[in-house]
Amino acid sequence: MRSTIPLAVVGVALLVGCTSTGAPSDSTAPAVPTVDSSASPTGDDSSESASPSSDPSESASPSASPTPSRSGDDDGRASRITDESVLAQVDVAELGSDPLVMWGEEYSTVLVFGAGSGSQDCQPVGEEIEIDDDGTSLEIEFEAAEDGQTCTADLRVFGWEFTLPGEGSERITTAVVGDWAEDRDDIEVDILPAQ
Numbered sequence: 001m002r003s004t005i006p007l008a009v010v011g012v013a014l015l016v017g018c019t020s021t022g023a024p025s026d027s028t029a030p031a032v033p034t035v036d037s038s039a040s041p042t043g044d045d046s047s048e049s050a051s052p053s054s055d056p057s058e059s060a061s062p063s064a065s066p067t068p069s070r071s072g073d074d075d076g077r078a079s080r081i082t083d084e085s086v087l088a089q090v091d092v093a094e095l096g097s098d099p100l101v102m103w104g105e106e107y108s109t110v111l112v113f114g115a116g117s118g119s120q121d122c123q124p125v126g127e128e129i130e131i132d133d134d135g136t137s138l139e140i141e142f143e144a145a146e147d148g149q150t151c152t153a154d155l156r157v158f159g160w161e162f163t164l165p166g167e168g169s170e171r172i173t174t175a176v177v178g179d180w181a182e183d184r185d186d187i188e189v190d191i192l193p194a195q
Contacts, residue, residue, distance in 0.1 A: 075165040076128045076129050076162070076163065076164070076165035077162070078125075078126030078128065078129070078160045078162045079126075079160065079161050080120075080126070080158075080159075081111065081158070081159035086111070087113075087156075087157045087159055088157075089195055090113045090159070092155055092156060092157050095113065098180075098187050099113065099177050099180055099187065100113040100192065101177070101190075101191045101192065102193065102194060103191060103194040104161060105194070106194075107167070107168030107169055107170070107172075109162060109163055110138060110162045110168075110191070111160070111161055112126065112159060112162065112175075113158070114180070115155055115157055115158075116151075116155070116156070117153070117154065118152050118154045119149065119150070119151045120158075121151070122149045122151035122152075123145055124142040124143065124144050124179065124181065125143045125145075125160075126141075126142055126161075126162060127141040127142060127143055128140075128162075129141070129163075129164060131164065131165065131168070131172065132176075135169075135171060136172055137172060137174045137175065137176060138164075138174070138176070138191070139176050140177045140178065141179060142177065142178065142180050144181050144182045145182070147182055172191065173191055174190055174191060175188070176188050
């Protein structure tokens, strides 16, 4: 009987020593970065090099804003909306299978929202935007999600922000969204005013 008690005490001590004292949310691991489609698809973004730039015009000034700004080279490009407060502007229950398109800042950006799986591989990917020749419509290109992806069953709002390649105006009232889904051709929708 005497030898059983010390073994039990040692066993309990080992179990207590192996358990975590903090909750799962008490992790000191770094936060997961937000996804930005302006990064290279291969993960090799040559603009973010570990070595200093030899061109002094490429160095950041001390008063530079901590948020990324868009340069003229980004006109017509898309970036995934990761700000939950922006995504919360749209009620997932009101979205159908067509995209919801609305103006962003003073006719310089366009926001495109959709509803679907929270898995990014199951969402269409924004590519580019153009103003049509007559200046009254936008042409917005996406790459549809590939068939056969494993998708989560959650229903969430996702979105893309496009910077116009020229000046937008209230004259532009419709958008033609291409490749929103594998089984759909171009979708024409009205552009909603900024919220």
